[in-house]
Amino acid sequence: MDSMLSLEKVTHYFGGLKAVSNFNLELPDGALYGLIGPNGAGKTTIFNLITGIYTPTEGSIKLMNESIIRKKPYQIVHMGIARTFQNLRIFGSLSVLDNIRISRHYTVGKSKHTGNRKHKESSDLVQTNLFDSFFRTRNYLKAERQITDEAIDLLKLIKLDDVMHEQAKSLPYGKLRKLEIARALATHPSVLLLDEPAAGMNPAEIGELMDLIHFIRDNFKITILLIEHHMKVVMGICEYIKVIDFGETIAEGKPVEVANNPRVIEAYLGKEEGKCS
Amino acid sequence: MSTFFQQLLNGIQLGSIYALIALGYTMVYGIVRLINFAHGDFFMIGAYAAYGLYYALGRLFGAGNPGANYLVLFLLVLGGAMLAGGFAAVTANRVAYKPLRDKPRLSSLITAIGVSMFIEYFFSALPAIGPSFRGFPEVFPKTIIKIGTASVSNYVIIDVAVAATLMVVLTLLVKFSKVGKAMRAVSQDKEAAKLMGINIETIIGVTFLIGGAFAGVAGLLSGLTYPRIFPYMGILPGLKAFIAAVLGGIGNIPGAMLGSYIMGIAETYANAANSLIGEGIAFAILIVVLLIRPQGILGEKTADKI
Amino acid sequence: MGKKIFFISRRMLLFVAGALGMLLLVLFFNATGIFTDYIVQIINISLINVILAVSLNLINGFTGQFSIGHMGFAAVGAYTSATVTTLIAKVTPRLPYTEFININGYIVFILALLLGGIVAAGIGFLIGFPSLRLKGDYLAIITLGFGEIIRTIFNNIDYVGGPRGLLGIPKFSNLIMIFVITLLSVIAIRNLVFSTHGRALLSIRENELASELVGVNTVRYKITAFTIGAFFAGIAGGLQAHLLQIAHPTQYGFLYSILVLIMVYAGGMGSITGSIIAAFALTFLSEGLRTALPGLGDLMHVKIGDEWRMVVYSLLLIIIMLFRTEVLMGMREMKLLVPEEEEHHGQHA
Numbered sequence: 001m002d003s004m005l006s007l008e009k010v011t012h013y014f015g016g017l018k019a020v021s022n023f024n025l026e027l028p029d030g031a032l033y034g035l036i037g038p039n040g041a042g043k044t045t046i047f048n049l050i051t052g053i054y055t056p057t058e059g060s061i062k063l064m065n066e067s068i069i070r071k072k073p074y075q076i077v078h079m080g081i082a083r084t085f086q087n088l089r090i091f092g093s094l095s096v097l098d099n100i101r102i103s104r105h106y107t108v109g110k111s112k113h114t115g116n117r118k119h120k121e122s123s124d125l126v127q128t129n130l131f132d133s134f135f136r137t138r139n140y141l142k143a144e145r146q147i148t149d150e151a152i153d154l155l156k157l158i159k160l161d162d163v164m165h166e167q168a169k170s171l172p173y174g175k176l177r178k179l180e181i182a183r184a185l186a187t188h189p190s191v192l193l194l195d196e197p198a199a200g201m202n203p204a205e206i207g208e209l210m211d212l213i214h215f216i217r218d219n220f221k222i223t224i225l226l227i228e229h230h231m232k233v234v235m236g237i238c239e240y241i242k243v244i245d246f247g248e249t250i251a252e253g254k255p256v257e258v259a260n261n262p263r264v265i266e267a268y269l270g271k272e273e274g275k276c277s
Numbered sequence: 278m279s280t281f282f283q284q285l286l287n288g289i290q291l292g293s294i295y296a297l298i299a300l301g302y303t304m305v306y307g308i309v310r311l312i313n314f315a316h317g318d319f320f321m322i323g324a325y326a327a328y329g330l331y332y333a334l335g336r337l338f339g340a341g342n343p344g345a346n347y348l349v350l351f352l353l354v355l356g357g358a359m360l361a362g363g364f365a366a367v368t369a370n371r372v373a374y375k376p377l378r379d380k381p382r383l384s385s386l387i388t389a390i391g392v393s394m395f396i397e398y399f400f401s402a403l404p405a406i407g408p409s410f411r412g413f414p415e416v417f418p419k420t421i422i423k424i425g426t427a428s429v430s431n432y433v434i435i436d437v438a439v440a441a442t443l444m445v446v447l448t449l450l451v452k453f454s455k456v457g458k459a460m461r462a463v464s465q466d467k468e469a470a471k472l473m474g475i476n477i478e479t480i481i482g483v484t485f486l487i488g489g490a491f492a493g494v495a496g497l498l499s500g501l502t503y504p505r506i507f508p509y510m511g512i513l514p515g516l517k518a519f520i521a522a523v524l525g526g527i528g529n530i531p532g533a534m535l536g537s538y539i540m541g542i543a544e545t546y547a548n549a550a551n552s553l554i555g556e557g558i559a560f561a562i563l564i565v566v567l568l569i570r571p572q573g574i575l576g577e578k579t580a581d582k583i
Numbered sequence: 584m585g586k587k588i589f590f591i592s593r594r595m596l597l598f599v600a601g602a603l604g605m606l607l608l609v610l611f612f613n614a615t616g617i618f619t620d621y622i623v624q625i626i627n628i629s630l631i632n633v634i635l636a637v638s639l640n641l642i643n644g645f646t647g648q649f650s651i652g653h654m655g656f657a658a659v660g661a662y663t664s665a666t667v668t669t670l671i672a673k674v675t676p677r678l679p680y681t682e683f684i685n686i687n688g689y690i691v692f693i694l695a696l697l698l699g700g701i702v703a704a705g706i707g708f709l710i711g712f713p714s715l716r717l718k719g720d721y722l723a724i725i726t727l728g729f730g731e732i733i734r735t736i737f738n739n740i741d742y743v744g745g746p747r748g749l750l751g752i753p754k755f756s757n758l759i760m761i762f763v764i765t766l767l768s769v770i771a772i773r774n775l776v777f778s779t780h781g782r783a784l785l786s787i788r789e790n791e792l793a794s795e796l797v798g799v800n801t802v803r804y805k806i807t808a809f810t811i812g813a814f815f816a817g818i819a820g821g822l823q824a825h826l827l828q829i830a831h832p833t834q835y836g837f838l839y840s841i842l843v844l845i846m847v848y849a850g851g852m853g854s855i856t857g858s859i860i861a862a863f864a865l866t867f868l869s870e871g872l873r874t875a876l877p878g879l880g881d882l883m884h885v886k887i888g889d890e891w892r893m894v895v896y897s898l899l900l901i902i903i904m905l906f907r908t909e910v911l912m913g914m915r916e917m918k919l920l921v922p923e924e925e926e927h928h929g930q931h932a
Contacts, residue, residue, distance in 0.1 A: 051796060077798035091789035094782075102786045103797040105779045130807070133778035134771050136592075136922075140778070144924065147779060187798050312720045376905055383649055386720050387848065388904040390651075390841060394897035402890035519724070556735050560728040567717055567725060 003065075004029045004223045005050070005081070005191050010059035012049055012247075019045045021247040023059070025225075027191065032217055032224045034238030034255075038267055042247040043227045044086055047193050051083050052076045063191065082189035084180045086196045086227075092169035096160060099168050099179060100151040103186035151186060157219070158182045158212070174205040178212065185216065191223045192216070198230040206230065210237050235259065243267065282427045284545050290433045290502065292541025293440035297495035298518035299525070299533040300447065301366070301488025307464040307528035308484050310382060314389040315369055316492055317515015318396040319362040321508060323493025324413070324500040325406065326361030327354045331414050351417050355439070355497060362493020365396070366485040375478070393512075400508035410507045413500035436498045443491060444534055451530060456483055464528065517544070520563045526576025535574060598919040599766065606762050613758075623758055624826075629866040630765040631823050636846040636858040637772050638815035643844070644852035645776055646808040647788025648714050649723045652730025653816055653843050656703040658835035659733065660817025661824035662743050664699030665752045668692060668825065672753050692755040692825065696764070699821040700814045706733075707813020711806035730840055738832040748831030749824070756826035764822060768815050773855055775811070777922050784808055785853070838893075842869075845900050856917040869896070 005027040012020040020042045027033055035043050048054045050061060052073040061068050068076050082103075091099050132140035155161040160182060163171060168179060177197055184192055197213070198206050210233055217224055228234045234241060234255070241258045243251040245267040251258055258264055298320055305313045331354050373392050377385040401408035420431045451457035462470040463480045471477055499514065500506050521540040525532025543562065548555030566573065609626060612618040618626075639653045671691055713725045743749045775781050783804050786794035795801045824830040846865050850857025872892040880887030 053792075053796075072800075072802075073795045074798050074800045077796060083796060085793065089790045089793035091786050091793065094785060094789060098782055098785070101779070102782050102794070102799065105783050105797075105799060130775070130780055133780050134774050136774055136778075141924075144779060148924070183797055312724070373901055373905065382719055383723075384904050386649075386723060387844065388901055390844075391897045391900035391904065394838075394841065395894060395901065398890045398893035398897060402888060402894050408888070408890060516727075523721075523724070553735070553739050557732060560732050563728055564713075564725065567713060567721060571716060571721065 002029045003027065004031070004063070005225070006060075006062045007046075007050070008060045008062075010046070010049060010056045010061060012045060012054060013057045019247050020049065020056070023244070023247070023249060025242065027223055027225060030217070030221060030223055032213070032237060032239050033226065034234040034241040035225060035227045035244065036229070036234055036241060036258075037244040037250075041245045041267075043244065044195060045247075046244075047083055047195055047227065050076075050193060051081060077187050077189075080188070080190035081193065082184035082187045082191070083193035084177075084184050084195055084197060086199065088176050088180060090168045090176055090180060090183075092167070094168055095165055096168050096171070096179060097148070097151055097155065097164040099183050100154055100186045101147050103183050104147045104150055154182055154186055158185075174201055174208070177201065177205075177209070181212070181216070185220060189222055191225065194224065194226045194228075196227055196229060198228055198233045206233060209233070213237055231259075280549075284549055285542065286427070286429060286433055288542030288545035289538065290436045290541070291545055292538035293436045294495045294499050294502070295514065295518045295521050295541050296534045296537035297440055297443065297491045297498070298514060299522040299537045300444070300530065301492050302519050303522040303525070303527055303530060303533035304460070304484050304488050306522070307530075308460065308481055309374070309378070309385075311374060311385050311389065312519065313366075313369075313374075313488075314386070314515075315393040315396060316366075316488065317511030317513075317518070318393050319365045319369075319489045319492040319511070320496040320499070320514060321400070321506070321511035322365045322396070323358040323362040323496030324506045324510065325400070325496075326493065327358040327416070327497040327500055328411065328413060328506060330354050330357035331416055347417050354416055355494060358493040358497040359490040360493070362496065363486045363490035366489025366492070367482055370482060370485040375481075397508050397512070406508060408508060410505050413504040413506050415504070416497075416501060432502050436502060439494065439498060443494065447487065447491075448530065450487075456480070460484060517559045520559050520566075523573055524562060524566050526573030529573065529575045532573055532575035592923055594919055594921075594923055595770070599770075601919065602762075602766055606759070609758065625867060625870050627756065627758055627761050627826055628823075628870075629863045630761045631819050631826070632843065632846065632862040632866050633765050633859050634768045634815055634819035634822070635843045636850065636862045637769055637855055638812045638819070639843050640847045640850070640853065640855065640858045641772055641776070641784075641815075642808050642812040644847055644854070644858075645781065645788065646784040646805060647791075648805060648808065649719055650710075650726040650809070650812070651723050651837075651840055651844055652710075652726035652728070652733075653812075654820075654835040654837075654840040655726075655730035655733040656707055656813040656816035657820030657823070657839075658737060658830070658832075659706050659813075659820065660696075660699035660703040661820035661830045661835070662699075662737055662749060663702045663817070664692075664695040664821035665749050665824040665830050666743060667695040667698060668753050668755065669749070669751060671695075688753075689755065689760075692753075692760075696818055696821040700817040703817025703820070704810045704814035707809045707811075707816075708806060710813070711809030714805050714809060715802055727837065727840075730835070730837060734832045734835055737830075737835075743830070746832065748829050748834075750829055752824050752828045752830065754825060754828050756822045761822055761826070764818065768818065769855065769859065772811075772815070773920050776855070777925055780804070780807075788853075841900075842896070845896070845903070848900075849903055851915070854916055855920055856915070872896075 003026050005025070007023055007025040010020060010023040011018070023042075023046060025033075035046065037043055045054065049056050050068075052068065052071055052075070055070060063076075063079055063081060066079070068079060068081070071079070091102065094102075132143075152161065152164065155164050158178060158181070160175065160179060163175065168176070171179065177200075181192075181194065181197065194213070198209055201209060213224065213226070214237060216222065226234070226238060238255060241252065241255055242249060243258055243261070243264045250263045250267055251261040253261070298316065301316050301319070302313065305311060305316070331350075334350060334353060369392050373388050374385050377388055400406050417431070417435065422429045422431060422434075451460060459470065459475045459480050460483070462473065462475060463477055467477055470480075495514075496506075496511075499510070517540060518537060521536035522533045523536070524539060525534070525536025527533075540559065540562065544555060544558055547558040609618060609623065613620070613623050635653060635657065639650065642648050642650045642653075668691060710726065710729055714722055717725060737743060738746050776784070783794070783799045784807075786797070786799055787801050787804060791801055820830075820835070823834075827834075842865065846861040847858055849865065850859070850861030869892065872895055873889065876887045876891050876895075
């Protein structure tokens, strides 16, 4: 199987506490997987390990067979992994458009400019450096225009273009969640990690979100890994689900299989004959 | 050998003064996460209050005359310095810091810088005080005690004894009293403490009061030991005590004491070696600590939740 | 898109033209005696303060770092450039530096200024490193300590006069020179903050972790902000030293750093326009108080010292912090400073 992202025997300690233990994950290209488990099970820690915020104590993490361990978070983004956050981390006082444009920034920072040379991919940008921006060279203006145009196109696709000049923090909660997803998409990822995207949403917004995730997967052809508590979302859109508790995988499989797995039910609801606490 | 011992004593003496200042820094930081830049100025206010009170009482009771009861006089002056420092701290908290409690932390930090500047310049602008140096009176007659080849002034003993007493009282207070427990609760988790029925603002006020009072005492001791006071006298000791608090682990009470003594001793030896090194040693310590162990010697690492 | 004339937009030309117009007006008033040389001198100092405030705004306002030792960089720039020019003035006493028509002298001056800026930038680069591990108040203390260390060092180097200061610096700075350099500095920083790099800096201020996780190399950008900010502070320091003809350790103390900080805060964190206005307003206020307070004292038959000026200043700082929601400009910019293509989606929300 063609694996996009693979985690092998990943273990992570916080001091003496084992937060993630011997975790394995094979994420095929184009997959839409779910990662569930009770609070404190280590789900977000796994995201933090994948995105380079933490370095795993043991194990390997590979994106398209290339190890991403010990890479800086921003380098991992450049390699093609983007994420959203459980607690929103929006650039609040900037405009919605600027939130997106910042994600398209990184191609611009890479030292030498490449002139008008054609790139393989249409998404590649003309590269400029600090001095281009000091002197506002032609190249630079071109790159800026390209960034803006791409950002606007993306906002149109996600249907946030009507608010693109608004200050981000003035948006309603549901749109902020959407904006964070759009911001992650703007980095042109191969793998998108969504950390509880439905948290705090109302049923109507959740319906929209599910449509959006499907839309993104089909339209952008990217692989998605999703942490979610909302069972309707997980069961509704994920093809495959991994359940963890206390840092260990306790079950995995298709949504129906997982939903009927006694260990999963136990982890979420406690043992049936469990003592009252 | 004897100079070594002598310097050690001087270092401990200086460390005691730093410790009294550093405790206020660390307690306030522990509770409201504010580096109270004006804290060094409470130290200065304490020194001036002691100075003023000494002469006022002198007129009344003829202090300075032989036969006066020095201990009573000293304790009165000490009380005055405590009150003045504590009052200044509580006022600064009410007027300048309280309204900014929910604002970004940097706002209160800048306000603290403003308060500090205000106190310093206001004092030096006041005609009664003025910007120039004043000699500090010998509230207690100075005597020299010989221990072997080293000579020790009784001021060393006073400084260390006063500081030690206050530190023991504070430790007991924080450990066992109701207010102390409330202080620890607030520094752990403000919201939870509030839900437990603790009046946060009262506790913050008490913290400022204690911190300011200790700084005031330090002002008196510093006046006695290095008998020169001026409106800007709080800047450098304040900064160094702050660095001592960072060295020990800011927010941590034993840490502040430990850091202060390390700082006092290091500075005394460095000064003896070379005055330029003496001037820079505090910042050198700061930079090393922040780069190697930013949480300080006894501090705990905190991590942002992602 | 506006028409580009040598890559400069029409709006920028208007801005430059407006600024030049004001310069001409000042020169005219000075020539006709409406503005005394004293007022021109205050304008000179205001312009230098504009560079200091805008460059500190880049670090504190745009990037969200917290530096309070900005004058340390200015000191480095001042001492470096002044050492070079005084040395050359000694070696070649026949060059009449003080005449504007003498091109050689001015070339030396410009090069010395640049050198001062570059050395300051080097120090800024080093000071940027603690910012990688430390935030907020800790960073403030480090930068404060840095400023004091710089001062202590200059205070102890005999070659640059030690506590007496570096004296006899040739007077190269004049209104036109300062004006041109200030204008160029403002435009350079404006171009930076309205670019993709500027947005990267802003994203660090807004949320550093999110910034890193949308691909911004936050380490590099924080150091960049410190380096560039320090460069311009160094230039400002050089200009000031060649205006006052002295570089003295006390000139670059904590107080001046705080004054620049007040300018940034009063003008609005992240607003170049605000920093410009605040630099002028506060410089004039400060000078005004210097004359007004003793004047007031004379009226009341009491002597009022310079300390009262600082009392007013510090009260102003406290009041700004207590009551500010959006001081002066907030994050807005005057229209002439906003590039046409950023008209709607700049950060001037």
